[in-house]
Amino acid sequence: MEKVTRLIGAHHALDEVTRLDEFESWVTQNFEGDDQDHIKGYKILVRALFRTFQEELNIHRKCLDIESSFEYFRAESSIADIDSLEANCEASHLLKHLNEFDRRLYRAHNREYLNRELASLRSDVIKPFNELFEKYGRTKTTLDLSEYFDYQAIKIVLPAVNDANRGYPEAYQHGWLDRRYTQAELDANFESYTAALCWLYAELALNETELLTVQEALFDADDWRELNRTYGEVRDTILQPIEDRVDSNSASYEVDIPDSSTEVDHLLKGAPDPAVGIEKSLDRIFLWEDTYRGDEVFVGSGSAGFILVLRGLQSIRDQLDTDEPIQIRRLKHPDEPGYNYSYAVEHAGWAFDNTGSLHGWAVFVRVATDYSGFGGRQYKLVEELLEQLTDQEVIEVKELEVPEDVLRTYLEEQQVSHDRYTQSEELEFDNRRLDRIIAGDEGTRTEFKEEFLDSMIEVGKEIAALANYKGGVLIFGVDDEGTVRGVENQEEVENKISGILWDMMEPPLSADLYPITYEGEPIVIVDIPEADEPVACNFTYYFRNGTNVRKLTYQELKRRFG
Known part of the structure; x- marks a missing residue:
């Protein structure tokens, strides 16, 4: 036997509130004017209690033997569009089923339409659960059964629709059903809502x-917050007399449903996976031009940033209380003779440090390919890391084919790119402000490059030399005189730097890459940490001496690093 006391209260409240004829009769007796004036507030109340019932049903799904899945649990906190949830378990079928009722209730803009939708809700949702509770439920209480159900319903109604501390009924804060109402709609119908509540x-x-x-x-009460302040008075008036007569903690309702039960089967069957278009599939994806990995290592856009994210996913997953893989979506872009790939990494506030409670996907655009081409080594490294993490069951990769221009256009239209560098001159690198670094000359901790014109080995020597000294900053897009010129292709520079850091440095160096706009020009900043152990480039150790780079001797290595 499982306790479902709150669920039975939410169900009884929904059963009572969906009797439109009785509400209209009460309005006629107590108010003058057109009954239609009260329908909108009444509908807000109905939907609030329907949301509450749905929330309790979701909480008690295990008691009712409603099968769910880890994907369902993940989506419970991050989904932005119910229609795009894969219906791969009973719980998601039921969610979509209930959401469709809620959508139809919201769209019911006249009395006849609303009455028809309420009748459908009563026959297709309320009645099946009535039959289930009557057949398999058992009450433990000294109250009369009818009084007990009313008591439990009021315990649900009071916090769900009388509590309005946020400026609207508390029920609209919870549950998966879309809120749909604007604050203006709620405010405009406040008086008719309080009448329906009475x-x-x-x-x-x-x-x-x-x-x-x-x-x-x-x-x-003149507004939602004043309504909220009536909570205590209403509770003392309604619930306290009952609780004075009975121990409310000992009153409970339990169900014991056998596996053969079929009462709610029809609620769990439908809702096939919808045919979702490309834009619909992208609705929950957000673009980060730059972000922080969970362990506070900075990453940028492009292959370089994505490689750093992938290298951090194992430690991130280790912090989670689950063995389930982190979800990654490979967005395939047709491009003769094969495909280019963008990738989206799922996060729910934990994976990327600066996203707060926002849920969705961090997207890295065109960071890999299935054929040899521009940036081939970095692209290959991306695929190698993905294959390794998949084999270790750290990640799960699913594919979606979408043209690259469609993806970029979609992300631009959604305006979800987050530019953290509007005040780029105030940023600090190597504990120095960027504007002061650029205004100064090159030195032992600063190197300017107008473009990436040198060989990768030569640039690698510069990076290794700075790391083996005291760390420093390498800036592409600034000439030797400190004039900001900009680079032609930020992504190309990033990819080359990433290749140097991971392929030519021994051990690999975790320098931070910042692709930013400064004085209207695109530049790339490589913030190089001081090395804890000597870093070699192409099997040779280098050191910074003023603005020059020279090899380190064995004696210097031993003296500096022990």
Whole structure:
């Protein structure tokens, strides 16, 4: 036997509130004017309690033997579009089923339409669960059964629709069903909402004296926050008399549903996976031009940034209380003679340090390919890391084919690119402000490159020399005189630097890459940390001496690094 006390309260409240004829009769007796004036507030109340029922149903799905999956649990905190949730378990089928009812209720803009949708809700959702509870439920209480159900319903109604601390009913803060209402809509229908709430309290077995007290408190409220302040008075008036007569902690409702039960089967069957177009599939993807990995190592866009993210995913996953893989989407871009790839990494606030509670995907555009071409070594390294992490079950990769221009256009239209460098002159690198670095001359900790014109070995020597000294900054897009010229292709520079850091440095060096715009020009900054152990480039150790680079002798290596 499993306790479902709150679920039975939410179900009974929904059963009572969906009786439109009774509400209209009450309005006619208590108010002058057109009954239609009260329909909008009534509908807000119905949807609030439907949301509450859905939330309790989701919490108690295990008691009702509703099968779910890890993908469902993940989506529970991150999904932005219910329609794009893969219906691969009973719980997601049920969610979509309920969401469709909620959508239809919201669209019911006249009395006839609303009455039809309420009748459908009662027959297709409320009735099946009624039959389930009647057949397999058992109540433990000294209260009369009818009074017990009313009592449990009021315990649900009070916090769900009377509590409005956020400026709207608390029920709209929870649950997966889309909120849909704007604050303006809620505010415009506040008075009719409080009237519907008074009617519902009257339906839940209040005596006349209690009802008058509650009505006075509710109708004195002028807005949602004042309604919230009536919470204590309403609770004392409605619930306290019952709790004075019975130990509320000992009252419970339990169900014991056998595997052969079929009462709610029809709720769990439908909702096939929708045919989702490319833009629909991208609705939950966000573009980060730059971001932080979970261990606070900075990464940039392009292959260089994605490689750093991949190298950090193992430690990130180790911090999670799950063995399930982190989700990655390979976005395949047709490009003769094969494909280019962008990648999206799922995160839910934990994977990327500067995203807060935002849920979605961090996208790295065109960071790999399936044929040899520009940036081939970095692209190959991406695929090697993905294959390694997949074999270790750290990640799971799924594919979606989408033209690259469609992806870029979509991301631009969504305006989800986050530019953290609007005040780039105030950024600090190597504990120095960027504007002061550029205004100064090259030195033992600063190197300027107008473009990436040198060989990769020569640039590698510069990086190794700075690391073996005290660290420093290498800036591409600034000439020797400190004039900002900009680079022609930031991504190409990043890819080359990434190749140097991981292929030519021994051991590999975790320098930070910053592709930014400074004085209107695109530049790339390589912030190089001081090495804890000697770093070699092409099997040779180098050192910074003023603005020059020279080889380190064995004696110098021993003296500096022990």
